[in-house]
Amino acid sequence: MNKILEVRNLGKIYGPGCPQCIDSTGPEADTNLCPHCDSLVAMHGVSFDLFEGEILGIMGESGSGKSTVVNTLYSEQAPSAGEAIFYDPVSAAEGGKSGKQHELFALNAAQQRWLRNHRFGMVYQNPQRGLNFNITAGGNIAERLLMSDLMDYGAIRERAKSLLARTEVLLSRVDDLPKNFSGGMQQRVQIAKALATRPPLLFLDEVTTGLDLSVQARILDLILEIQQELKTSMIVVTHDLGVIRLLTGRAIVMKYGRVIEAGLTDQILEDPQHAYTQRLVASAL
Amino acid sequence: MAKPVLQVDGYGKYFQLHEQNKLIPSSHNVSFSVHAGELTALVGPTGAGKSSVLKGIYRSYLPTGGRILYRDAQGHELDICLASDHQILELRRREIGFVTQFLHCLPRQSTLDVVAHPLFMNGVAREEARQRAAELLAEMNLPERLWSVSPATFSGGERQRVNLARGFIARPRLLLLDEPTASLDPETAECVIRLIERLKTEGTAMLAIFHHPETTRRLADRVIVLTPPPAVEELLKEML
Numbered sequence: 001m002n003k004i005l006e007v008r009n010l011g012k013i014y015g016p017g018c019p020q021c022i023d024s025t026g027p028e029a030d031t032n033l034c035p036h037c038d039s040l041v042a043m044h045g046v047s048f049d050l051f052e053g054e055i056l057g058i059m060g061e062s063g064s065g066k067s068t069v070v071n072t073l074y075s076e077q078a079p080s081a082g083e084a085i086f087y088d089p090v091s092a093a094e095g096g097k098s099g100k101q102h103e104l105f106a107l108n109a110a111q112q113r114w115l116r117n118h119r120f121g122m123v124y125q126n127p128q129r130g131l132n133f134n135i136t137a138g139g140n141i142a143e144r145l146l147m148s149d150l151m152d153y154g155a156i157r158e159r160a161k162s163l164l165a166r167t168e169v170l171l172s173r174v175d176d177l178p179k180n181f182s183g184g185m186q187q188r189v190q191i192a193k194a195l196a197t198r199p200p201l202l203f204l205d206e207v208t209t210g211l212d213l214s215v216q217a218r219i220l221d222l223i224l225e226i227q228q229e230l231k232t233s234m235i236v237v238t239h240d241l242g243v244i245r246l247l248t249g250r251a252i253v254m255k256y257g258r259v260i261e262a263g264l265t266d267q268i269l270e271d272p273q274h275a276y277t278q279r280l281v282a283s284a285l
Numbered sequence: 286m287a288k289p290v291l292q293v294d295g296y297g298k299y300f301q302l303h304e305q306n307k308l309i310p311s312s313h314n315v316s317f318s319v320h321a322g323e324l325t326a327l328v329g330p331t332g333a334g335k336s337s338v339l340k341g342i343y344r345s346y347l348p349t350g351g352r353i354l355y356r357d358a359q360g361h362e363l364d365i366c367l368a369s370d371h372q373i374l375e376l377r378r379r380e381i382g383f384v385t386q387f388l389h390c391l392p393r394q395s396t397l398d399v400v401a402h403p404l405f406m407n408g409v410a411r412e413e414a415r416q417r418a419a420e421l422l423a424e425m426n427l428p429e430r431l432w433s434v435s436p437a438t439f440s441g442g443e444r445q446r447v448n449l450a451r452g453f454i455a456r457p458r459l460l461l462l463d464e465p466t467a468s469l470d471p472e473t474a475e476c477v478i479r480l481i482e483r484l485k486t487e488g489t490a491m492l493a494i495f496h497h498p499e500t501t502r503r504l505a506d507r508v509i510v511l512t513p514p515p516a517v518e519e520l521l522k523e524m525l
Contacts, residue, residue, distance in 0.1 A: 001371065001375070051371065217391070217392045217393065218393065220391065221391045221392070221393040221394065224391060228405055228406075245389070246389075246391065249374055250370055250374070262370075263347070263370060264344060264345070264370050264373060264374070266345045267344060267345055267346065267347060270340065270345045270346065271300070271340075271345065271346040271347055273301075273347065274303075275303030275304060278302065278303055278304060279304060282304075
């Protein structure tokens, strides 16, 4: 198995920061706010590897820093520390363009945008962040395809249609605005849009939170089907242990910006090692 | 005699419950081996740690003591206690199967796809994988009308047959079975027993816990009797 992503010592501090920030925050200190300078240590020392075709879970409650991890990897914000190397998998279909190694935080804005548009996908909890509500469902997908150099109008429309069909959005609604869709359908359009460029790496941030259970199950099914079909590597951020159990093979647990536990998902759920994870699992079952 | 597929040497598992500030032993100093083409059965009263041993080998539990040596198809030895998460995932995908009493699966997948899933993961083409799943389900007497629907609505016995079929289909070299026939009617249990006998003749190494002593007598080549681990206080005294 090949590594697709290597993350080392990722850190993010909001605020001025001071020499005591790290020592005075974290699970032991029971806070992520530095008492000396009021800076927020959103994450510190986060390291993990992701392999091709693997789904990794990041679990933890609100404020644990799990979304900050994917936001920095997706270049929505710059980290304060650390490095991440993306090993672009060689794909025969794309000729010589891939197979490269990118140090994500050393890239300029244009290079980061290129990766976002071509090689990464992101699905947000809130569809308004991932979709343009003022253009149609088909248009949303076309927009992403245009940004990834697909220029032919007919080809774009065909691709958009097949993606929406794949994510079970009724074709009769291709030309409707996403704001008129149900929450579950908006999420499926978002997934279709994220997948439009067949990215090898997909970030999913609380994508089923707030949906009712039957809709949740369909989205989870869809994600797994896609993963089996396209072998997409995924990082799934969620506070929902059920989602972690169903989707992921390995997981990391975060609290106050730190990784407190990492392991096989079934092991974390059945034999959690850290006091916090034990409490988390016990309160969920 | 050929070297065992699995050699468990002084396995121990203690749960450290931080909140209650307690140390709970579930297995203590367990040793045995499992050979190709043989079934080793674990017997003992409730609380003897039978499932704990299976989970430690599958690494759903992190062992706290001993060694679990697994010899893979190429003859390489790996201590499961020390293996990386990715090594374990690779073993689970290719060599070690675990059939528990519960079937976890997605609510929308057809039974055929649930059973074929381990083959999909090993890169077998969809149609061929489904074909093999169908053959196995037929052998296990699961009515054909159920194959295209999700097992979510099945009876306990039907679900268990799906569960077993999924565990058997990729022909793991080592199969861990936790009460595989417990919820089955006698005829279906008989099918499963015959299937286990066939897997044995085909060389699968198996480690199993059976609900009925009769099943153990019929299938087991070796029987390992487990007793509940001593209380932590006893263990500490022993050590001091």
